[in-house]
Amino acid sequence: MxxxxxxxxxxxxxxxxxxxxxxxxxxxxxxxxxxxxxxxxxxxxxxxxxxxxxxxxxxxxxxxxxxxxxxxxxxxxxxxxxxxxxxxxxxxxxxxxxxxxxxxxxxxxxxxxxxxxxxxxxxxxxxxxxxxxxxxxxLLIDDADEVVLGDLRIHPYRRSRPGWRSLWAKFSAPEQATAPAGHPRLRIEADGRLLAEVHRPPCRLDVTVPAGAGALELLLRTGGEPRRIRAGSLTVTGHGFGGEADGRALGTLGARTWTVHAGVxxxxxxxx
CATH class of the missing domain: 3.40.50.10330 (Probable inorganic polyphosphate/atp-NAD kinase; domain 1)
Known part of the structure; x- marks a missing residue:
């Protein structure tokens, strides 16, 4: 957060x-x-x-x-x-x-x-x-200049549930992409350092910005003990993975980087 x-x-x-x-x-x-x-x-x-x-x-x-x-x-x-x-x-x-x-x-x-x-x-x-x-x-901002107010979640691709959303979101949300064919895989890097390569579910990555940290906190679940990592930036490269930012569907990931901007x-x- x-x-x-x-x-x-x-x-x-x-x-x-x-x-x-x-x-x-x-x-x-x-x-x-x-x-x-x-x-x-x-x-x-x-x-x-x-x-x-x-x-x-x-x-x-x-x-x-x-x-x-x-x-x-x-x-x-x-x-x-x-x-x-x-x-x-x-x-x-x-x-x-x-x-x-x-x-x-x-x-x-x-x-x-x-x-x-x-x-x-x-x-x-x-x-x-x-x-x-x-x-x-x-504030968390990605390399497409999209800001994240609350939390960010990355997980194997699934369609988001329908529901009521603000008109501001409706007019500017990205198009929902179709889940790609093939086996899911995800590469996760923090501050340029490889953290994990996941080639099959289960996998989930939750991202928040703790109070006063000036950094993001990653909670990575891949079936074993969850891992917590702090970093200034996060890069994910995914196939068969999607997610949500502030409740908005991200569609299929491709490659994306989020960076913490302190006090902006x-x-x-x-x-x-």
Whole structure:
């Protein structure tokens, strides 16, 4: 899981009314409109707020490009937060503004931001956005410039289960690939060092970013005792393997590298 990379923090909202761009996840608005309304009311009561409802990556890009001095705030799920981080990274604006988050969704849909310390309740989360402190976080980014907010899983290829997803994800998720023919195989390297070559299941690789580590942690299961390894980068070359990042299917792997970028973005959390 992405995590705090430094204890440095900066208090928010101490120089007059804050100016916010509130980005509403359309799925959150439809599935839990009451929580969205409560959060928006609290934010409007303590800041100068402009609300946007982007339903595609292009609309999200336009809203962020026109925000001026407004600080972005996401009301929605982990996936909605990931899409905003992706857009900011694409425009090389990660860390320009501290991001505020009000999580709205089921426990699994907001697990990543809650693990980072964002309050689960709309009122408490909205108040933290206004009066909290910004803290620097690490982020996992692959060689295709895709960011990972939460966790990454690699396993023998399987189709993901159908389910409801944010429209932001629907418009920008990669096409689902068909599982390739032949026996599965996977080559795993950490910091350029070969860790394992797997030629048949069972095999599963879970990747997280522990708090303050500035590194990723790999949990590799190949049938025996699980292995834990810390590294700054991970490269996998796979045939017959797929996976998920932040709940999004990666399709078939081919070859891909993920690298930890320390302290590249800021999240507003409750002041201590």
């Amino acid at each position: 992405s995590s705090l990379s430094t204890p440095e923090s900066r208090a928010m909202g101490q120089a007059g009314p804050d100016h916010l761009l509130v980005l509403l996840d359309p799925v959150a608005r439809r599935s839990d409109g009451e929580s969205v309304r409560i959060a928006r009311d609290v934010l409007c009561g303590g800041a100068d707020v402009k609300v946007a409802l982007p339903e595609s990556p292009s609309e999200l890009d336009r809203a962020l490009a026109r925000r001026g001095r407004r600080r972005p705030v996401v009301i929605g799920s982990d996936l909605a937060v990931q899409r905003v981080l992706q857009a900011l990274h694409r425009h090389r604006e990660l860390g320009v503004d501290a991001l505020g988050v009000v999580p709205v969704g089921g426990p699994g849909a907001v697990a990543a931001v809650r693990a980072l310390g964002v309050p689960p309740e709309p009122v408490a989360a909205a108040r933290a956005v206004i009066g909290g402190s910004s803290r620097k976080l690490d 973005w800021e999240l507003v959390l409750p002041a201590e």
